[in-house]
Amino acid sequence: MDLNTPDILGIGIIGGGGIAQAVHIPGYQKLKNARVLAVSDPFESARTACEEKFGIEKTYADFEEMLANPDIHAVSVTTPNFLHAEASIKALEAGKHVLCEKPLAMNAVEGQQMVDAAQRTGNKLMCGYHYRFNPEVQTLKKFAEAGEFGEMYFARTIAMRRRGIPGWGMFISKEKNGGGPLIDIGVHMLDATMHVMGFPKPTKVFGKTYQKFGKRKDVTGLMGQWDTENFTVEDFAAAQILFENGASLHLESSFVAEQAEQDKMSFQIFDDRGGLSYNPLQMYKEHLGTQLDITPMGLPQNVQAHHKEIESFVNSVLNDTPVMTPGTEALEISKIIDAIYKSSETGSEVTL
Ligand SMILES: NC(=O)c1ccc[n+]([C@@H]2O[C@H](COP(=O)([O-])OP(=O)(O)OC[C@H]3O[C@@H](n4cnc5c(N)ncnc54)[C@H](O)[C@@H]3O)[C@@H](O)[C@H]2O)c1
Missing domain, CATH: 3.40.50.720 (NAD(P)-binding Rossmann-like Domain)
Incomplete structure (x- = not known):
């Protein structure tokens, strides 16, 4: 070669x-x-x-x-x-x-x-941020770009595990990981939601983090058993984010949450003509006075979104085209995460 x-x-x-x-x-x-x-x-x-x-x-x-x-x-x-x-x-x-x-x-x-x-x-x-390469997220983005939705004014974003504190790596260390579930899995769903919303500019953030389970020895882990002594991150975070265009987004992210699902990565977006959700993939509209649930069918199966991301990166470099998940947008996600941690510390809203 x-x-x-x-x-x-x-x-x-x-x-x-x-x-x-x-x-x-x-x-x-x-x-x-x-x-x-x-x-x-x-x-x-x-x-x-x-x-x-x-x-x-x-x-x-x-x-x-x-x-x-x-x-x-x-x-x-x-x-x-x-x-x-x-x-x-x-x-x-x-x-x-x-x-x-x-x-x-x-x-x-x-x-x-x-x-x-x-x-x-x-x-x-x-x-x-490989969720942008998930066929379901890509379908929602395609419909959004084609003008199939109205003005998106509210989103609800969830990245919650029931018992999912990682038992390996540095995910429980504030010093090495920067934070807990918020910066580890919350970022994925936040990026995917904002991507479908057209990446509105964040202006204000109010957030609250909690550490209720990570330091306890009586909590069973389903992703390995972590070192409770060295658990220095939050295990639950919730935030409200306001955007320049007037839209707002509610985010919840957790490593340990008492809920039915072991792992729930999902979002819903409400617009003034209907709505949509990822996981489950669904669109909602009213047509001829009738409410419709629209379920996309026949999407590609067994797509490895991570591999699509890597293929896309290679092609962008070789063809000198813009990358799909640019550092500039990832930086906006980091600004929001910083603001959530700061808001939780100070108890006040943070203006970006
Ligand atoms: N996109 C996803 O779904 C996803 C999933 C898991 C992890 N991640 C991210 O991937 C990163 C790594 O996570 P992981 O689970 O693979 O962790 P890991 O601990 O399994 O692997 C990290 C590796 O980096 C090595 N390393 C440490 N210092 C180094 C240095 N100076 N030079 C070169 N290598 C060094 C470590 O020895 C280790 O082998 C994290 O940022 C994590 O957030 C992303």
């Missing part, structure tokens, strides 16, 4: 852990126009796993050494959150395009530095 051919993208992976092995490496390896050349991870076990499971030929303990390889044109940043900014900025400055896992960064200050680095270097910065 001739890597100088401009239509084959050389890929490096920064962080060879869970999501890299589950999604990024296999996602690139499915593509004819990309090739994973190297993985960097300070842990030998992660490097060996990538070599053995995926036949990765070159691994590095230090990602900066990997970035010196001129055959690598683009990287996936799949480290814990606290390294997203440093790794992405160094990669952008080394001339690489970046697909960074969500959230964009620990906070909006770091996120802004990443966006600035992308603008300064002219390299692409995409964030891994």
Whole structure:
């Protein structure tokens, strides 16, 4: 394979852990126009796993050494959150395009530095909000863009697990993850909802976070058992977000919530001609004095949204077209998350 051919993208992976092995490496390896050349991870076990499971030929303990390889044109940043900014900025400055896992960064200050680095270097910065590649979300977006809905004035967004505090990684550490369910799973549904709404500009945020279960030893985990001593994030968050166009959005996100479902990722949007929901996928309208429930049928099945995201990133780089989940929009999500945490701390509304 001739890597100088401009239509084959050389890929490096920064962080060879869970999501890299589950999604990024296999996602690139499915593509004819990309090739994973190297993985960097300070842990030998992660490097060996990538070599053995995926036949990765070159691994590095230090990602900066990997970035010196001129055959690598683009990287996936799949480290814990606290390294997203440093790794992405160094990669952008080394001339690489970046697909960074969500959230964009620990906070909006770091996120802004990443966006600035992308603008300064002219390299692409995409964030891994993969729900935008889910066929159901894409159907709602297609109908929204075609003007099938009215003025969207209220949304209800839910990212709630019943017993889903991760028992691995750094997801329970404020210092390493930036927060709990809000910054981990809430961001996904918030991004998807705002994407369908046309990404309105947020102006005011009021939020409240709670830590009711994470420090308790008597709570059973269904995603592994976490270290209660080192649980320093919220386990529940709720927020109200107001947008410049007058619309508002209510967000709820939790790792531990007493509810029927083990995992509920959904949103509803109300517009002045009807409404829609994701999970379950449904549209609602009134026509000829009759109320209609519209259920889209025949959508593509078994679509791996993560893989679609990776394919889209590769194609955007090779064709020099805008990325589908740009760093600039991911930065808006980070600003909202920061504002929710700040509002909860101060007890006041935060103006963006
Ligand atoms: N899009 C999704 O649905 C989704 C799902 C899971 C995780 N994620 C995101 O992916 C990221 C990683 O999560 P994970 O579950 O894979 O965590 P993980 O802990 O399994 O993997 C992270 C890897 O990064 C490595 N690492 C640490 N420091 C490094 C450095 N300096 N250079 C290179 N590698 C380094 C770790 O050794 C580890 O192997 C997080 O930001 C998380 O939010 C996204």
